[in-house]
Amino acid sequence: MNYYVLQVAPRQEKKTEMYMKKQLPAGLYDRCFHPTRRMRRKYRGKWVEVHEKLLPGYVFVTTECAEELYIQLRKIPLFTRLLGKDAENFVRLSDEEEQWLDMLLGQMPTGEKNEVGLSQIAFGEGSEIRIVSGPLKDMQGMVKKINLHKRIAEIEVPFMGGKRVVFLGIEMAEKKQSEDENV
16 A cells, blocks of 8 residues: 555644545545654643644545545545645655654554654763664664753654654653662
């Protein structure tokens, strides 16, 4: 299946997905989702876990019939625009774009949440920061900046022929205590 991107009205991603499930023919597409991310925000001195949209205003669809999808989207009474139309065909996400999306989401099956979890970071020798686990583990070359104070990582990813900066949540990996410290 090929990934395509729909631009939708702000804050209408979930509503667009619901309309697509109700009004479009079964089998026209495989998956329809808007990725979210888990973040930590500090409110009144306490760290709180929040869930935010990874790419606000975009819905991803996997299909083999982009032309038919384009025609059927007219049935939806919301703003939807299938992105990436060249002279004759709709342009799917490139292999590189699909790869980073799948790496972040962990190639989740259709029924699961499409959420990017938190990545665990630790300090190495000197001031080196290592990504211990999480979605950023295999994406170290894309990380542009890590803000420890706000607990976010800034990564630059290819998106629809250009580059886009995406912010992901991080947390400090807990240090394991040795047996000597427990005594």
